[in-house]
Amino acid sequence: MSTKHSKAGELFLENRSHASWHNEALWFVREKRDRMSKEIPEWEDLRELSSKIKLHTVSHLDAYLEQFTQKAEANGAIVHWAVDAKEYNEIVYDILQKNKVKKLVKSKSMLTEECHLNPYLIDRGIDVVESDLGERILQLMHIAPSHIVLPAIHITRQQVGELFEEKLGTEKGNCDPTYLTRAARKHLRNEFLTAGAAMTGANFAIAETGDIVVCTNEGNADMGTSLPKLHIVSMGLEKVIPNLKSLSVFTRLLARSATGQPVTAYTSHFRKPRKDGEMHIVIVDNGRSKIIGNKDHVKTLNCIRCGACMNTCPVYRRTGGYSYTYFIPGPIGINLGMLKSPSDYFDNVSACSLCMSCNNVCPAKIDLAQQIYKWRQDLDRLHVADPTKKLISGGLKFLFTKPGLYNTALKMAPIVNVMPRFMLYNGLNDWGKGRELPEFAKDSFTALWKKGKVKQDDRS
């Protein structure tokens, strides 16, 4: 039995050259991340500090959210609370309606993907325009992001060229990234200038000051919020951190981990609404407060959405974001999907080789791989464990608990070495697909030991 992930991954790998480009492009980002981190001697101390600040904050979240709200309101912002996606969508639509907004220009927010805000607003007649270049490309193609930081990583320049030719009237056959980016710049300028409201996510919300902090490279969040006078911020409740001192730790980690840059081009602090304008902040729960009570998985709330775990993951790199059934892919997405609904998203837990690389790059030290391992232990309880693997585990258990039978089986094993290929590499042997079986040794370790053939010096 293959999971939906492995089946989709197989399809992704059919286009060998593109799959290989995808793998190498993401590995390149991972290498940039390594170079950047090595320029900072205190890098590991920073990761440790970040993890501890997050653990502290998440375990005092009620107090920090209240402090943040008081400060933001004192600064003139209007704070809303949404228990779930439905309430969140309704709040946003209500704000837009009251302000008679016809066009909303958005900067990147995975929360709006999570809550399906765009289709909700579009159905109600609002023109929703994504302004991050990658997000805009995907919106014009009517498809979803395949990575949380590099949303269009799976799209080729030729595809963008053809898309812009049709939608923005660019030259036929021109797929030069600079030319296409300039065309998008011109197109989006017009959208910024004619929008009635801007929406941003929040990378961080500062309890001490009430600041909303947004990090972008394109400057799109800033263009949006500087023209229309209505600014709506969407934030998951785990985005709050205690103070600017804590923020100094995260701003040093975020871009270095995400794209291997020393910092994003813009780190914007929105403290007050603009003169004669309004700033609304919608704090969304949608299952997050429940995670706080889950001691095995509470650390997922440490996540600062840098995407480093995806860039380093050998499975993500070779199968692409669409192979996962949850909208956030990669190691963090596997865990968040299971926290959302195990029966809907269990297919993704197979997308892990337990290499632990994600743990080692995570700037908030989330134990991503251990968490995936724990979910796998739950599969049987959920009645979704792979029957073939269950059968094999059952058989091995039987074998391992009967020394006599085990030793006999071991003596017989070298027969496999001389068996004809068709008997070994067929539909019954999943393991043998795409790889060779190892050769079984003629004598087992126990046999060698008994014959005195194992010597101290043979350790190597």
Added chain:
Amino acid sequence: MNSKEIILNNIKRNTTTQYDMPEFLLNAIQYTDKISQFCEVLKSVGGSAYLLKDGENTDDVIKTLYPEANVIASNCTDVTCATLNPDEVDDAHQLVGIDLAVVNGELGVAENACVWIPQNVVHKVLYFIAEEMVILLDKNKIVNNMHEAYEQITFSNRGFGVFISGPSKTADIEQALVIGAQSVKGLTVILR
């Protein structure tokens, strides 16, 4: 109960273990020459730094660096080459078509070439809408790292502030780096 109360109650109910705020015992990076570190990083992120020499005039440098800029917007009193005072327009939308914006920065950061700008113009769109941008910065106001920066930055009563590190950029098309996405296409920091 309203949604706020429901959410806060859920958080309280689900919080079982509480962790203390860690101590910040961090040996954060220091540079022997903060100015050259700042300039080097700025270059690596697509911007450029200009170190004003003794007797050199900011206005002349701007004119030399941007000879083709027709519309230069600035509210800095010592930038006489400005053709527009951006604070004199009523609406942010009127600031389209600016070739060059010249603004004051408050603090530079050596580790990542950030310059902190507490909103010091009426319409903050000026920082983002121009084709190119010059930030004027006191070369003695460069700190080592973000920890030092966040201890020192100030906000204006307009309630917006931004760290800017180089021009806007994107790599969203096949990871090919393009300088100049939705905001400025070029950035020079004049250190004086």
